[in-house]
Amino acid sequence: MTTPIESRIHEIVHEFGYDAQVLKEFAEFVQSQTKSARKPKTSTKSTQTSKTPKIKEPTVSELQAAVAKAFGCGDIKELKKHKAFKLAIAGQELDLRKKEGWLILYREWVRVPETERHEEGPTCINGIDVLKNFRPWHVFNLNPKTASTDDINTAFRHLAKQHHPDYGGNREVFEELQKMRDSLLAFR
Incomplete structure (x- = not known):
């Protein structure tokens, strides 16, 4: 191991009382992972097509x-x-x-277009950008045939805890969640 890592482990052991051996093993594990990630990529057509094919946007x-x-x-x-x-x-x-x-x-x-599924970001829930796509059943992760009013409210409360503006969430996302909840409850 390198000296800066050993010195930092020593500091952490004295400051927090952790086991030095566990920290050294973890550092070795991390170093081995980063070395394998640094391997040069050889780009051939066969390896690119063997991975997930890039989904083309609809015309x-x-x-x-x-x-x-x-x-x-x-x-x-x-x-x-x-x-x-x-x-x-x-x-x-x-x-x-x-x-x-x-x-x-x-x-x-x-x-939802294939290119917009499985998105990630601050306005995305369950792979759907809620500001672009109004898909309440998918966003709430509920089955429209079996979901009850309580299921809808429970799913909304769970998402509201994560996306409420008072707790660091995005106001627009929270408002969309409210619209989605209201639209699902309107016909119950």
Whole structure:
């Protein structure tokens, strides 16, 4: 072991009373892990494809087709004339000439895009960014067929403890959680 590590172990032993041998073994373990992580990566196509393949983002035409199918339409022209679609987008300022507008509709009416699943970050719960995707059952980790009112409230309380602004959480995330809870309880 290196001298700075041994001296720090010595300081920790005297300051906190830990066992020196345990700390030395742990330091050796950490050093062995970092050495294996430092091995140079050899990038070949076979090793890149053997890992999890990179999920490609859906194209505009794929988004349009999926949204049209969700409304029971065959194509975009038919979709834009569809009364239910007009009602669904009423009041929203969506630019359907751009991909972002179709992505918003896809998230709302079809599902969460593959590229947005398993996300991590301060606004993500159970792999879903709650500010982009309104998926209360998934966020609360509940089964819509078996969840009771108590289950919904318990799941909300658990998440509220983590995301309440008074305890360091994000206010927008907490407000979305409240909307999700209210939407689930509205039909109970």
